[in-house]
Amino acid sequence: MYQDDISSITSDLDTHSIQVIYLSVFFAYNKLGAAFYDSTSAIIYFIPDVEETSRFDITQQILTDIQPSMVICSAKTSDEYYKALNEYLNIQTIDPNNISNNTKLQLVPQAYFHKDTVERTILTLKSLYPLTCDTDDKKRAYISAKMPFNIPNTLSAIGGLLPVIEERCPALSYEFDFLAGNILALRPYDLNALMIVHPFTFRALEIFNPSFHPSIYKANTTNNLREVNSLFAFLKRCVSSIGNRKLRSWCLKPCRSPEILQRRYDVVQFFLDPNQYELLRTLRDHLKPVVNIPSLLRKVFDQNTKISVWKQIIESMRATLRIRMALVPFRMNTYFFDDFCSKLTDDLPRLMNIIETSVRKRKFEIYYLDYCLLLTF
Incomplete structure (x- = not known):
């Protein structure tokens, strides 16, 4: 239905969706808090407060694992930690063939790392909460289930991250909070489940x-x-x-969790069966129209969102529903299929119908406006 629009938009999104990662670290009282922002997913990942070693091994592990484009640090951090951070960046990230990819270290004022200010800012981000969270108490209870507020260094690290996101990733519409269109979720990041290479x-x-x-x-x-x-x-x-x-x-970032690896092996073993070749080809065909939904959701915050963006969301949702229908008969074969089908509830087709109806109505209004202008002139 929207195939002509989808191909042009997909190529445009793939061209501009370059991953940029901003990492913020805060070291105080021998504890390290860290948080980083992924521009492609519009998600802030946080690493809870952890005891840092005398040689700052945790910091080195984080830098090696995340590979940030920019590291943000407080201007009042200790000289010892600043020197170690600078040394790790110079050793690990300098690429003589491509200087533009080297990690940069940026110092920001200490005022940005104030924990209480960060808590208030998080409570004002409407994009993090459902519509039922209409009071600060409900918002605090909802966000505490994902990120506890008893990790002061991590909250301070998030505080150093917010002004950089505001400066380098401007909000799409000033009608909303200045960060609402650029932060879609807060998620924990586990360093222990990954292998550092x-x-x-x-x-x-x-x-x-x-x-x-x-x-x-x-x-x-x-x-x-x-x-x-x-x-x-x-x-x-x-x-x-x-x-x-x-x-x-x-x-x-190779995974070293036996449970996760076993789930991946089960899926690989399932598709190695020659009898599943048709299913594999069907899934590949359905995956082609699926695009990066978080990047589209950021555009939805704009008051003047184009119809083409909504069409692409509809096409991605439709392809996802086709994938679910193809995997339902095999959901008992692997944990991944069962988990995937259970997360896609009946709310998805209802939401798709609402968006389709809205798009048709808006398209009719645009055509009617063009017709009136044509009659006027």
């Missing part, structure tokens, strides 16, 4: 082997590197940009 290991094993793009039009752009003759290049058979980013994150 040294960058030299990736290069030695040829897991990643980036090379400059041959096109002269991409020579001076941020995405001028591409993967060629590497393990990741051979494994990459994803049909969507979301899948490519997910596979890359799995390669960069």
Whole structure:
């Protein structure tokens, strides 16, 4: 129905959806709090307060694991921690072939790291709460289930992150809170479930082997590197940009949780069966129209949201429903299929019908306005 619009929008989104990660760290009383913001998902991930070692090993682990584009630190941090942070950044992130990708360290005023101010700001972000949370007490109870308020260093780290998001990721509409369109969720981040791999290991094993793009039009752009003759290049058979980013994150941060690994092995074993080839091909066809929903949700906050954005959301929801229908007969085979089907409730088709009705109504109003203007002139 909307196939002509979808192809053009998808290519435009893939071109501009460049991942940028801002990391904020706050070290005080031998405890470290950290939080980082992913621009592609519009989510703030926080690492609860943890005891830091004398050699700042936790900080080094976070930098190696997250690979941020910018590190934010308080201007009044201790000299010892600042020197260690600067040393880790110089050792791990300097790339002589691509200077634009090097991590930058930015010092911000200590006032941004005030815990009470951060709590009040979090309670004002409407995008984090359902409509039923109409009071501060309800909001505090709702957000406390996801992020406790008894982690002062982590809250301070989030406080240092907010002004950077406001400055570098401006809100799409001033009708809402200044951060509402850019922060869609707060989620914890577990360092213990991931394996930390040294960058030299990736290069030695040829897991990643980036090379400059041959096109002269991409020579001076941020995405001028591409993967060629590497393990990741051979494994990459994803049909969507979301899948490519997910596979890359799995390669960069290998999981060491036996439960999660077993679930992935079960899915791989299921699709290795030759009898499931038709199902695999069907799922690949349904995954093609699915795009990065968080980036579209950020545009929804704009008062003048284009109809094409809503059409793309509808197409992604429709493809997701097709995937659920294809997996329902096999939901008892693996945990992943059962979990996927159970999370997609009947609210999704109802929501899709509401959006479709609204889009048709708005489209009719636009056509009627054009007709009136044509008669006028």
